[in-house]
Amino acid sequence: MVFPRLHIITDSLDVVRGALGHGPVAIQVRVKTGDRDAYQLTVAALELCRAAGALCLVDDRVGVAIATGADGVHVGAEDLPVAAARRVLGPAAILGATCRDPASARAAVADGASYLGVGPVFATTTKAGLPPPIGPAGLAAVVDAVPGTPVIAIAGITAANAADLPGYGVAAISAIAADPAGSTAQFLRVLGVAA
Template identity: 80%
Template sequence: MHVVTDSLDVVRGVLGHGPVAVQVRVKTNDREAYALTVAALELCRAAGALCLVDDRVGVALAAGADGVHVGADDLPVAAARRALGPALILGATCRNPAAAREAVAAGATYLGVGPAFATSSKTGLPDPIGPEGVAAITRAVPGTPVIAIAGITPARVAELDCYGVAAISAVAADPAAATGAFLRALDAFEGAPA
């Protein structure tokens, strides 16, 4: 499970319940993004969790994060891979199978796919691709983790054919309880008969 946040309280709340990756998303400036990433990294390292940075390759490198996630308006995947080198994690936002294949060919480690469902966490998003769109991307890039994002609740996890899910607003109010619910839903889904 990926948790996208700009809050250290959320980071503290989601750690220690099972496997999570924290994606630091700060929309103000590099200085604030760096400070939050350094603080989040300390918490993530102590909990054995991954810490990624949204959009900002330079901040991820400067802070020593585990990687970065780039969207459509950020550095191209190939350029981000060159900057990060071969070892760091590189996520890329994709909305269709062709873009997914291109991102993987350019060096993406995993794909953030969506919007899976309608959401209020981010404005200006295209129409949701739904479970069918997520499944099509998963089939297009076998072996590459696909993380669905947008409008996902623990109850919707079973509708999605993907490696994992990302949450923003769904964990904000009660990070510990929400993370536990998501992880239980993911465990149940992974254990379901095919």
């Protein structure tokens, strides 16, 4: 399977259902309540993703990813360190890491990250407490620092600005939520990977 250029981050099965079937995507299950809620949603999302041939990743929760048999996990700056997550997951699982500058990007790849989520690229209201946006230039600096590693831009990403971003792909949250099917298809067209 080719690593998807569009990552959809959600806590909604309706979004998962709407996003699948339009082309290659990765679904990242992000649940901010308890592990049990994350587990139940991931089990349901994984069933849909398997049927559609899509990747299913879990945000933050390594234990939930392992327990459900998800394809991998994405760890942020406040989560389990990348090297520790890689030890727990083993060599085959997909492991994403959040970073925002070339030094942290190189360190994450050295510690075993399969791909990087880089941002915030633009301002966003989806997540509170984020550092200032790095912009396309900051994103480009990270892309240049880790050749060969997929870099996924995150925060404030829309179909309108996705085509102008350097790197491998993009992650979307609020830009997908209102119209998952239509927005996913539009993103995939912009990224040049429509089914």
